[in-house]
Amino acid sequence: MENKSIISISRLIKRFPMGKDEFTALRDISLTFTEGEFAGLIGPSGSGKTTLLNIIGSLDVPTEGEALVLGRSIGKLTTREAARLRKENIGFIFQSYNLLAVHTVYENVEFPLLLLNIPSAGRHKMVMDALEWVGLTDKVRSKPPQLSGGQCQRVAIARAMVKKPSLVLADEPTANLDADNSHHILQTMETLNRELKTTFIFATHDDKVISYLHRKIFLLDGRVDKDEIIRSNKR
Amino acid sequence: MIKFLIKGLWRDKSRSRLPIIVVTIGVTLTVLMHAYITGFMGDTIEMNARFTNGHIKVMSAAYAENMDQMPVDLALMNVEELITSLRDGYPETEWAARIKFGGLIDAPDSRGETRSQGPAIGFGIDLLSSQSRETQRLNLEKALRQGKMPSGPGEILLSDAFATKLKVAPGDTVTLIGSSMNGSMTMYNFIVAGTISFGVEIMDRGTIIADISDVRMALDMPDAAGEILGFMNTGFYDNTKALEIAGDFNRKYLTDTDEYDPVMKSLSQQGNMGQYVAMSEIWSMYVSLIFIFAMSLVLWNAGLLGGLRRYGEVGIRLAMGEEKGHVYRSMIWESVIIGLVGSVLGTALGIFFAWLIQTYGINISGMMRGASVMLPDTIRARISPPDFYIGFIPGLISTVLGTMLSGIGIYKRQTARLFKELEA
Numbered sequence: 001m002e003n004k005s006i007i008s009i010s011r012l013i014k015r016f017p018m019g020k021d022e023f024t025a026l027r028d029i030s031l032t033f034t035e036g037e038f039a040g041l042i043g044p045s046g047s048g049k050t051t052l053l054n055i056i057g058s059l060d061v062p063t064e065g066e067a068l069v070l071g072r073s074i075g076k077l078t079t080r081e082a083a084r085l086r087k088e089n090i091g092f093i094f095q096s097y098n099l100l101a102v103h104t105v106y107e108n109v110e111f112p113l114l115l116l117n118i119p120s121a122g123r124h125k126m127v128m129d130a131l132e133w134v135g136l137t138d139k140v141r142s143k144p145p146q147l148s149g150g151q152c153q154r155v156a157i158a159r160a161m162v163k164k165p166s167l168v169l170a171d172e173p174t175a176n177l178d179a180d181n182s183h184h185i186l187q188t189m190e191t192l193n194r195e196l197k198t199t200f201i202f203a204t205h206d207d208k209v210i211s212y213l214h215r216k217i218f219l220l221d222g223r224v225d226k227d228e229i230i231r232s233n234k235r
Numbered sequence: 236m237i238k239f240l241i242k243g244l245w246r247d248k249s250r251s252r253l254p255i256i257v258v259t260i261g262v263t264l265t266v267l268m269h270a271y272i273t274g275f276m277g278d279t280i281e282m283n284a285r286f287t288n289g290h291i292k293v294m295s296a297a298y299a300e301n302m303d304q305m306p307v308d309l310a311l312m313n314v315e316e317l318i319t320s321l322r323d324g325y326p327e328t329e330w331a332a333r334i335k336f337g338g339l340i341d342a343p344d345s346r347g348e349t350r351s352q353g354p355a356i357g358f359g360i361d362l363l364s365s366q367s368r369e370t371q372r373l374n375l376e377k378a379l380r381q382g383k384m385p386s387g388p389g390e391i392l393l394s395d396a397f398a399t400k401l402k403v404a405p406g407d408t409v410t411l412i413g414s415s416m417n418g419s420m421t422m423y424n425f426i427v428a429g430t431i432s433f434g435v436e437i438m439d440r441g442t443i444i445a446d447i448s449d450v451r452m453a454l455d456m457p458d459a460a461g462e463i464l465g466f467m468n469t470g471f472y473d474n475t476k477a478l479e480i481a482g483d484f485n486r487k488y489l490t491d492t493d494e495y496d497p498v499m500k501s502l503s504q505q506g507n508m509g510q511y512v513a514m515s516e517i518w519s520m521y522v523s524l525i526f527i528f529a530m531s532l533v534l535w536n537a538g539l540l541g542g543l544r545r546y547g548e549v550g551i552r553l554a555m556g557e558e559k560g561h562v563y564r565s566m567i568w569e570s571v572i573i574g575l576v577g578s579v580l581g582t583a584l585g586i587f588f589a590w591l592i593q594t595y596g597i598n599i600s601g602m603m604r605g606a607s608v609m610l611p612d613t614i615r616a617r618i619s620p621p622d623f624y625i626g627f628i629p630g631l632i633s634t635v636l637g638t639m640l641s642g643i644g645i646y647k648r649q650t651a652r653l654f655k656e657l658e659a
Contacts, residue, residue, distance in 0.1 A: 059554065080558055087556025098551045102246040107239065114236045115557055 091160030150181030262581020270589035276515030289464030338413030359450025382429030423453035530629035578630030
């Protein structure tokens with residue numbers, strides 16, 4: 001059975017003002033992502049991968065063209081609607097983890113569920129499930145400063161995954177990790193992708209990440225240079 | 236969600252305890268300074284009221300014109316009747332007749348000849364009747380240095396420094412040489428019952444205090460008095476009330492035709508006291524404004540630094556889909572909690588320190604030597620109703636305002652830059 005499309009980008013252009021001139025970060029991008037993909041936007045700095053990730057994550061809007069994410073046109077969303085799309089459907093994983101330092105692992109993972117007003121009992125189960133996926137059930141009471149970099153990134157994955165989003169966007173998630181931790185993290189994400197059918201889109205130039213990707217979209221100077229499907233996500 | 240935010244607030248010391256300490260210190264200083272200024276200004280006003288001005292004063296119109304000269308010839312007549320009508324008309328005020336006069340005090344030697352002399356300012360007050368509160372009002376028993384309080388006719392109190400200068404002691408006889416109400420020369424003997432020191436330089440130079448009946452006898456002023464002083468039962472000067480009473484009295488009694496008509500003046504309408512009352516109100520306001528301004532600057536910076544320090548946290552919350560308005564409101568609520576806790580603690584501490592200064596005072600007599608104005612030698616704070624809420628103005632409003640202004644950055648922040656910012 002063909003997987004359904006969850007992201008459809010058509011003739012997308014993104015320009016930024018730069019003094020009196022404009023800088024074109026994305027040029028005529030057309031892409032489609034289907035449910036359950038494990039894809040990466042690959043390219044050197046300035047190639048436009050983070051800009052594209054921003055637009056897919058409803059953090060930015062296209063200058064021209066259209067980006068449909070989960071059926072909603074990003075360019076037409078109000079600030080509130082964009083926040084709601086992120087809150088309900090999109091998980092983010094950052095290079096620097098960005099955990100809330102004064103809160104425990106449990107509370108960090110619980111935070112997205114609080115934004116969704118999920119009742120306490122259901123919330124507890126969802127948090128514990130998420131921590132189990134990343135193997136941190138023994139660290140519920142720990143705080144981020146007490147954890148290693150790898151553990152912090154696993155908490156960040158649990159936080160991104162706890163609400164079971166349709167889409168997870170990860171910007172250089174292994175940039176601050178050593179090789180062992182990077183592989184551990186990537187294996188965890190690959191497992192979650194497989195088991196929960198969550199779409200993962202990475203922005204990266206890290207070979208370790210690239211080696212795990214099922215689809216590699218190479219960007220160069222704001223254009224799609226190459227789009228390789230290594231492994232189909234048909235299940 | 237609220238529990239989550241409170242946990243974060245409580246655990247992050249630089250977000251909760253440090254700002255609370257800053258607000259507490261600021262509010263404590265504001266309350267203390269307000270009570271101190273109120274006390275200092277109030278003490279000076281009350282001291283002037285008790286000794287010379289009353290909260291309100293009734294005189295003849297002509298006497299009022301020449302009040303500085305203590306003109307006994309322009310005194311009020313039929314004083315008992317006037318006091319009765321004042322008591323009936325203004326029961327919220329206590330009335331006391333006084334005669335203020337000038338003269339020469341002569342101390343004779345054993346042969347009855349002048350041994351020493353000195354100019355004196357005299358106060359004829361009700362010293363002897365049982366219902367009189369003049370002794371307490373002028374704090375005479377506490378001011379007594381030698382001898383005893385006058386207990387019968389003909390006995391007087393001399394200021395201690397004056398008695399030393401004249402070389403007289405309790406039990407000695409002195410003679411007042413002055414001018415009677417009719418303008419004739421008068422001489423009247425008194426026995427010095429005791430000596431007093433007020434701790435107020437201007438009062439301790441040459442003061443004589445006698446019972447008003449004796450002064451009436453000495454100056455030939457039957458049922459007359461230079462002034463009738465009114466003191467509000469609350470114990471504190473209320474300018475609005477005093478002006479209201481004075482206006483009402485003058486409408487009833489004052490005409491343009493008779494210069495001996497009684498006229499009532501509030502403390503603020505006498506001499507320079509009006510300026511002083513206005514100054515005390517303005518000073519209190521300035522002190523409060525300065526502290527509000529200073530606190531606003533401090534808390535503005537604290538809020539700004541706190542906001543910058545939480546840049547990452549706010550960024551991640553926005554990225555995760557929390558609405559800007561929700562983040563902003565939660566920060567405002569945090570500042571309300573911090574402002575409230577700091578204001579309550581600061582007010583409690585400020586009132587405690589003000590109470591200490593109100594109870595024990597700060598002695599400044601060393602600085603008052605040679606003073607020509609009547610100032611208290613011990614400065615005391617006075618806790619007044621505004622002290623219970625004035626600290627909340629800088630403590631709560633400035634804190635919240637500072638956070639509101641620093642939090643505007645949340646609305647200006649571009650979500651498109653979050654990934655880059657959060658990588659930093």
